[in-house]
Amino acid sequence: xxxxxxxxxxxxxxxxxLRGLVVTIELWILAxxxxxxxxxxxxxxxxxxRGWLNGPAIGYVELFRNTPVLVQLIWFYYAFxxxxxxxxxxxxxxxxxxxxxxxxxxxxxxxxGIVSIARGQWEGAKxxxxxxxxxxxxxxxxxxxxxxxxxxxxRGIELAKVTSLASLLAxxxxxxQGRLLSSTYYRPLEILTVVALVYFVLIYxxxxxxxxxxxxxxxxx
Amino acid sequence: MxxxxxxxxxxxxxxxxxxxxxxxxxxxxxxxxxxxxxGFVVALMRLSHRRALRTPATAFVEFYRNxxxxxxxxxxxxxxxxxxxxxxxxxxxxxxxxxTQSGxxxxxxxxxGIVSIERGQWEGAKxxxxxxxxxxxxxxxxxxxxxxxxPFVDRSFELxxxxxxxxxxxxAELLYQAMQVNSITYRPMEVYTTIAIMYxxxxxxxxxxxxxxxxxxxxxx
Numbered sequence: 001x002x003x004x005x006x007x008x009x010x011x012x013x014x015x016x017x018l019r020g021l022v023v024t025i026e027l028w029i030l031a032x033x034x035x036x037x038x039x040x041x042x043x044x045x046x047x048x049x050r051g052w053l054n055g056p057a058i059g060y061v062e063l064f065r066n067t068p069v070l071v072q073l074i075w076f077y078y079a080f081x082x083x084x085x086x087x088x089x090x091x092x093x094x095x096x097x098x099x100x101x102x103x104x105x106x107x108x109x110x111x112x113g114i115v116s117i118a119r120g121q122w123e124g125a126k127x128x129x130x131x132x133x134x135x136x137x138x139x140x141x142x143x144x145x146x147x148x149x150x151x152x153x154x155r156g157i158e159l160a161k162v163t164s165l166a167s168l169l170a171x172x173x174x175x176x177q178g179r180l181l182s183s184t185y186y187r188p189l190e191i192l193t194v195v196a197l198v199y200f201v202l203i204y205x206x207x208x209x210x211x212x213x214x215x216x217x218x219x220x221x
Numbered sequence: 222m223x224x225x226x227x228x229x230x231x232x233x234x235x236x237x238x239x240x241x242x243x244x245x246x247x248x249x250x251x252x253x254x255x256x257x258x259x260g261f262v263v264a265l266m267r268l269s270h271r272r273a274l275r276t277p278a279t280a281f282v283e284f285y286r287n288x289x290x291x292x293x294x295x296x297x298x299x300x301x302x303x304x305x306x307x308x309x310x311x312x313x314x315x316x317x318x319x320x321t322q323s324g325x326x327x328x329x330x331x332x333x334g335i336v337s338i339e340r341g342q343w344e345g346a347k348x349x350x351x352x353x354x355x356x357x358x359x360x361x362x363x364x365x366x367x368x369x370x371x372p373f374v375d376r377s378f379e380l381x382x383x384x385x386x387x388x389x390x391x392x393a394e395l396l397y398q399a400m401q402v403n404s405i406t407y408r409p410m411e412v413y414t415t416i417a418i419m420y421x422x423x424x425x426x427x428x429x430x431x432x433x434x435x436x437x438x439x440x441x442x
Contacts, residue, residue, distance in 0.1 A: 003304055066424040067417050068385035071396055075417060078409040082224060157287070164289035168389055175291060188299035196284075196292045203287040 009190050013181040017191075020177030021198060027091070027163045027173060031098035032156055038099065039106025044136075046111050057107070064104030070165050072097045077169050094166035102159050109151045113144035150217065153210035160203050174198060224410070231411040234402045241398025242419060248315055248394055249381040255320035256380065260327025267332055278328070285325030290383050293318040298390050311392035315384070323380045330372045334365035370438055374431040381424060395419060 045057035064072065077093035088096070117140050125135040167176035178195035182188040266278035285293070298314035309317070338361050346356040388397035399416040403409050 062425065063417075063421065066428070067420045068382040068396070070385040070388070071413065071417055071420060074396070075413045078403070079413040082410045161289040164291045165386070167291065175289065175295075178292075179295065182299065188295070189301075189303045192292065192296045192300045196288045196296060199288045199292060200284065204283070207283075207287055 003189070006187055006190055009185045009187045010194050013177075013185065013191055013194075016177050016181060017174060017195065017198060020172060020174035021202070023091075023171065023173040024160075024163050024175075024202070027095055027098065027166060027171070028156075028160050030095050031102050031163070032159055034099045035102025035159070036106050036152070038103035040110050042103055042107035043110035043114065046107055047114055061104045061107050064101050065108070069097070069101050069162050070168065072101055073165055073169060090166070090169040090171045094163075094169055094171050098159065098162060098166075101162070102155065105155055105158075106152070109148050109155065112151075113148045114140060116147070117143060147217065150210050150214040153206060153213065157203055157206050157210065160206065161199070164199070226411065227408055228411050228415070230406045230408050231402060231415050234405065237398050237402050238395065238416065238419065241393060241395035241416075242423070244392065244394040244398070245381070245384050246423075248312065248319070248384045248387055248392070249377075252316050252319035252323060252380060252384070253377050255316065256323035256327050259320055259324025260329075261331055263324060263328035264331035264335065267328060268335060282325045282328055285322050286329075290318065290322055291386050291389065293322055294386050294390060311387065311390040314390055315387035315392050319380060319383060319387075322383075323376060326376045326379075327373070330369050330376060331365075333372065334369040335361055337368055338365055367438055370435050374428070374435065378424065378428055378431075381427070382420075385420075 042057050042060060045053040046061065048054050048057075073094060076097040077088065077090065080093070080096075081087050114136075121139055122132075122135055125139050126132075130138070163173060164175040166173050167179060170176060174195060178191055182191040185191065263278045263281055266274040267282065269275050269278075294315060297317045298309060298311065301314075301317075302308040335357075342360055343356055346360045351359065384394055385396045387394050388400065391397060395416050399412050403412045406412065
């Protein structure tokens with residue numbers, strides 16, 4: 001059980017790992033930003049009283065939440081192009097499936113926040129002549145956004161972890177670079193451990209922040 | 222964009238997919254059981270007064286919560302064997318990755334449940350002459366377990382979805398078997414849609430069943 005660690009390999013591979021990290025962050029920001037906005041739109045459909053909006057929105061959310069995200073990635077890369085009639089690049093397929101996946105979860109967070117406000121406030125706002133859009137923007141959202149913050153940070157953390165699955169579609173993000181390097185140098189122990197640590201450094205600040213926000217909100221209530 | 226659907230081509234290989242489904246369920250069940258054991262031990266360590274127990278347990282939980290599961294899968298399959306000098310079957314590596322990772326999350330579930338019981342009860346039971354183990358078994362856990370059901374179910378649901386990652390180690394679970402069927406039939410659309418539906422049915426049914434159990438348990442209390 002004598003194992004000599006080779007730290008030089010880590011130094012040699014670090015530049016490539018950093019390049020992978022940049023792609024990871026790109027994928028993360030892209031999917032989170034679009035996923036949040038799309039999620040809001042889906043949540044509006046989800047709380048709508050019209051069946052033709054409400055029904056598909058439920059189906060959308062349940063479908064993405066009840067299947068493994070890796071299956072979604074594979075589906076969008078290998079199956080979706082057949083319906084589309086055009087090949088997607090691995091990055092596009094990964095970004096697309098991660099965005100849609102995130103939007104389904106975000107839709108549930110928005111919905112939870114929106115329905116937590118008493119119905120009376122909608123009626124009150126309507127009574128003083130506010131439209132639905134105005135009520136949402138001026139009355140409902142300001143009250144719930146802060147409360148939803150921990151849920152959204154948690155979602156962001158989950159998404160950061162899930163971006164690593166893009167490596168299985170050969171998107172050259174951090175995990176992919178790690179696998180490539182560990183087979184090139186034949187040093188999986190050093191390189192995969194460093195990859196894990198890089199992810200930790202990337203993600204930990206977010207979960208630390210989220211725990212603090214949660215504690216602060218709990219103290220205020 | 223005329224696409225000819227050919228589901229029968231896939232259904233001819235349904236036996237392969239069933240094998241995969243069984244593989245998924247096996248992996249999930251074994252990992253849940255081991256994960257709960259790991260989680261319980263880690264939770265007790267985190268609640269200990271001894272820093273020598275508490276610090277490693279906290280580090281364990283934080284490490285697993287802030288790094289992607291796919292890194293753990295590869296680490297256990299490719300890196301750990303180098304340290305200990307023997308190699309693992311894909312199933313073993315997958316179980317190790319899943320049960321340690323879910324162990325970290327279950328530990329938080331246990332810890333949350335245990336600390337939710339007021340401190341006074343510990344002191345009261347101690348005053349009656351009960352030792353640590355008796356208080357935990359007779360007073361704290363019976364009350365805490367009921368509060369742990371919902372987060373426990375959520376975690377196990379997440380774990381079951383994560384089993385799909387074991388396909389990257391060539392363990393014959395549902396996604397891996399689908400890839401095999403795809404390489405025989407060249408029907409990615411039908412294959413991946415079929416397994417998405419299979420995952421959906423299993424996970425949706427399981428989550429609704431568990432919600433029913435949760436509801437029953439919450440009414441007992």
